[in-house]
């Protein structure tokens with residue numbers, strides 16, 4: 001039998017009281033381990049859509065299936081335990097230590113104290129706030145970004161399959177925001193959670209998403225990979241929202257690995273392996289995961305027209321050149337073969 005999507009919306013609608021529908025006719029499948037970003041202007045129904053997943057808001061029409069089971073048939077407590085929830089206004093308990101905040105769910109689940117404290121240490125390590133330094137502080141003694149990390153650790157405590165995040169970085173300054181985005185991306189690659197992440201920030205969406213849901217006035221305008229949204233916007237609204245014609249933005253969602261065959265046999269056409277390229281010693285190396293926008297910026301910074309591409313374990317895979325970059329920027333994605341994970 002075909003596998004069920006982790007989350008499936010079937011013609012879901014919501015009206016509050018006797019007001020107009022704020023979400024209407026949403027049908028959407030979210031696959032396991034995907035990082036799905038819900039993007040749209042203020043008031044379009046993003047938060048409402050997210051809250052219907054953990055039943056903080058009940059749909060007024062349609063159904064939501066979790067691993068194939070109608071969520072109405074799942075006990076609310078059990079449903080919420082299977083999904084972490086992170087919001088902008090974090091909601092840490094101010095009178096409790098960081099460690100206590102993270103251990104609330106395991107304690108609710110009556111885990112053995114030893115298991116709970118091991119888990120708390122592991123999670124604080126994961127969000128880079130080691131227990132020995134931060135565990136016994138109170139939330140007021142943390143920066144906004146640190147509090148947000150604790151919110152994330154708390155949401156992950158019982159190891160839920162699904163992570164729901166509603167503008168979690170909305171209140172952070174630009175530098176901290178970019179740092180947390182990178183860490184969340186990294187965590188997602190390691191933990192393989194299914195993430196549904198709400199934002200109205202286009203750069204954030206393009207940077208984080210495997211799939212983007214573009215919403216307007218309660219409806220889905222488009223659902224696709226970032227590159228699809230940029231390259232084939234479904235309509236003028238989507239095109240304008242993401243500035244689809246912006247070539248630099250487009251570079252940001254194409255990875256080196258998408259345009260270079262980097263593994264052994266197939267590497268003849270592009271990745272030249274003949275003369276090893278000497279990277280300027282201070283230039284960060286490229287990897288298959290580096291996006292072309294970053295690659296361009298590294299070339300410009302180093303004043304070179306090509307940079308070596310390294311594997312994760314540091315082996316030289318070949319070179320990536322400015323010409324290849326320009327070529328990729330001009331080629332429709334269908335031809336550069338962006339991997340369909």
Ligand SMILES: Nc1ncnc2c1ncn2[C@@H]1O[C@H](COP(=O)(O)OP(=O)(O)OP(=O)(O)O)[C@@H](O)[C@H]1O
Pocket residue numbers: 016022040041042043044045046047048049200
């Ligand atoms: N509890 C509620 N009662 C009545 N109307 C509500 C309620 N919550 C949200 N709304 C309305 O539903 C619509 C969608 O709200 P929602 O919070 O889902 O939007 P959003 O896309 O998350 O917006 P933002 O980007 O500003 O957070 C808005 O018009 C809002 O005023």
Ligand SMILES: [Mg+2]
Pocket residue numbers: 046047048
């Ligand atoms: Mg909202």
